[in-house]
Amino acid sequence: MLKFILKRILQMIPILFVVTIVVFLFVHMIPGNPARIVAGADADQATVEMIEKKLGLDKPIVEQYFVYIGNLAKGDLGTSLKTNEPVLQEMKSRFMPTFWLTVWSMLFAVIVGVGIGILSAMKRNSFWDYLGMFGAVVGISIPSFWLGLLLMQWFSVKLGWFPTTGLDSWQGYVLPSITLGVGVAAIIARFTRSALIDVLKEDYIRTGRAKGFSESKIMIRQALKNAMVPVVTMTGLQFGFLLGGSVVIETVFGFPGLGSWLIDAVATRDYPVIQAEILLFSLEFLLINLLVDVIYGFLNPQIRYDD
Amino acid sequence: MTTIQENKVAATQPASPWREFWKKFKRQKLAFASAIFIVLLFIVALIGPWIAPFDYTKADYSQILQGPNDKHWLGTDAFGRDILSRILVGTRTTLLVGLSAVLAGAIIGTILGLLSGYYGKWIDSLIMRFCDVLLAFPGILLAIGIIAILGPGMINVVVAVGIFTIPMFARIVRSNTLVYKNSLYVEATRSLGAANLYIIFRHILPASFSSIIVYFTMRLGTAILTAASLSFLGLGAQPPSPEWGAMLSAGRDYLTTAPYITYFPGLAIMLTVLAFNLLGDGLRDALDPKVKD
Numbered sequence: 329m330l331k332f333i334l335k336r337i338l339q340m341i342p343i344l345f346v347v348t349i350v351v352f353l354f355v356h357m358i359p360g361n362p363a364r365i366v367a368g369a370d371a372d373q374a375t376v377e378m379i380e381k382k383l384g385l386d387k388p389i390v391e392q393y394f395v396y397i398g399n400l401a402k403g404d405l406g407t408s409l410k411t412n413e414p415v416l417q418e419m420k421s422r423f424m425p426t427f428w429l430t431v432w433s434m435l436f437a438v439i440v441g442v443g444i445g446i447l448s449a450m451k452r453n454s455f456w457d458y459l460g461m462f463g464a465v466v467g468i469s470i471p472s473f474w475l476g477l478l479l480m481q482w483f484s485v486k487l488g489w490f491p492t493t494g495l496d497s498w499q500g501y502v503l504p505s506i507t508l509g510v511g512v513a514a515i516i517a518r519f520t521r522s523a524l525i526d527v528l529k530e531d532y533i534r535t536g537r538a539k540g541f542s543e544s545k546i547m548i549r550q551a552l553k554n555a556m557v558p559v560v561t562m563t564g565l566q567f568g569f570l571l572g573g574s575v576v577i578e579t580v581f582g583f584p585g586l587g588s589w590l591i592d593a594v595a596t597r598d599y600p601v602i603q604a605e606i607l608l609f610s611l612e613f614l615l616i617n618l619l620v621d622v623i624y625g626f627l628n629p630q631i632r633y634d635d
Numbered sequence: 636m637t638t639i640q641e642n643k644v645a646a647t648q649p650a651s652p653w654r655e656f657w658k659k660f661k662r663q664k665l666a667f668a669s670a671i672f673i674v675l676l677f678i679v680a681l682i683g684p685w686i687a688p689f690d691y692t693k694a695d696y697s698q699i700l701q702g703p704n705d706k707h708w709l710g711t712d713a714f715g716r717d718i719l720s721r722i723l724v725g726t727r728t729t730l731l732v733g734l735s736a737v738l739a740g741a742i743i744g745t746i747l748g749l750l751s752g753y754y755g756k757w758i759d760s761l762i763m764r765f766c767d768v769l770l771a772f773p774g775i776l777l778a779i780g781i782i783a784i785l786g787p788g789m790i791n792v793v794v795a796v797g798i799f800t801i802p803m804f805a806r807i808v809r810s811n812t813l814v815y816k817n818s819l820y821v822e823a824t825r826s827l828g829a830a831n832l833y834i835i836f837r838h839i840l841p842a843s844f845s846s847i848i849v850y851f852t853m854r855l856g857t858a859i860l861t862a863a864s865l866s867f868l869g870l871g872a873q874p875p876s877p878e879w880g881a882m883l884s885a886g887r888d889y890l891t892t893a894p895y896i897t898y899f900p901g902l903a904i905m906l907t908v909l910a911f912n913l914l915g916d917g918l919r920d921a922l923d924p925k926v927k928d
Binding site for chain 2 (some may be wrong): 346353357358359429462466467468469470471472473474477478482485492568570571572573575576579580590591593594595602606609610613614617
């Protein structure tokens, strides 16, 4: 197992290298002179040159890359063009809110999704199954920003239970987490249902029934345990989806996290912030994929010997 | 005796693939209803500006923020513009963006998938690694990254959504190609001296059509949803465009006084995406030979 984990970590090194190149090249892929775009059409040459220097664009490209890597190693992610503050400082304060938002939405998604999936699989082709699966398609199709506004309108504006925007207390997490979790809950529900239905066809379930075990015992002790292996893997991969969704949800709820920061940065063309965020998100995805692989290898020993 | 023989003949004669598909598809009520809804959407997209009860751009300051009423069925916005008219006209933008993005992504992805699966070796590794990189990011983040480079705007949204559509098509078509390239009829064509490109486009591509169509439909829903999200974030369509996501974004400021401004454009997005998703599910069940009656 340890060998398998080590191998996966080693495989990440070239990918990390590619990620830093892509993030570094980001500013260079912008059509035209990025410094001119940031400064605005009316800015004089001196201002443009100053921004060029700030973005590190005044040196040869290879040198720029090594400066960039050197700074990264020192934990220097650059300075925001908008606030003139170090990017790392703001990133630190915005990391935890987004982290908890993702965790709470995943918790919500797993409880609701697995619940609906089990109910649908147990009562297959019944009214409850159809209702659950129709609900799941609606959950996938509903625009999250719209759902967020509807929940805000109902629970914050009308009933006053939760704050409309911001994050002053734990209540600020409730609506954003539910909004973000709905789409993932829908995907988990569909997946759990089909995984359970597949498992229920297996011979050992029939043997269990023949031995006279109760339906609930078969469900919990045998079917669920086996059906959960693919569900756990799939759920892990949905963390990436949550990070993407958080960008939209944070903007809806004025939530002070990484997602709303990214949108602000794109709108104001704060390139150092955009670069730092792309880097952070890439690292998070790599880490999530690694964790999912490790968990999967743990649950399904065959995987470890495959390659 | 004769009737028994006739029955036998009828039973052994295979139904045409089209009739087989239609038989299965008709049975799926939700997918069938969705197909009808989508046809209506396309008609509205074509004739929207002519059936809209009011001019969708005209501000009427005597009619600001009116709730739904006899004159304005879905109410008016902060400029007194008729919301129903704007939604009807906006249908065109929504479908056009979704279709062009998915079409571009599907064409490039299909070609890459065919090349990757047929030629294998380094072409395959190169294309598949490229797809892995694109797939590593959730669609919306990739789109935001691309827009951060290209700048906001509807055309750039199409480009961004198109790019993240490429890898999934490439993978699906590649796996089909791997199966068909070793099939007997392709080997027979090859032994007759057919050129590679001829085999790819005349024999392998048509065999993949059903999976491409299913995925195309499903992807349209996602593309429309992503494009609307980007417009909502202010990265796509800009006001005063009647794009549904942009309309929702503009309505946010009136959540306490006029919430219906956000109700209807959101409902329009949801119903459209839902229809494409249900149709996709239905097509998959009807076209997939693995799904038994």
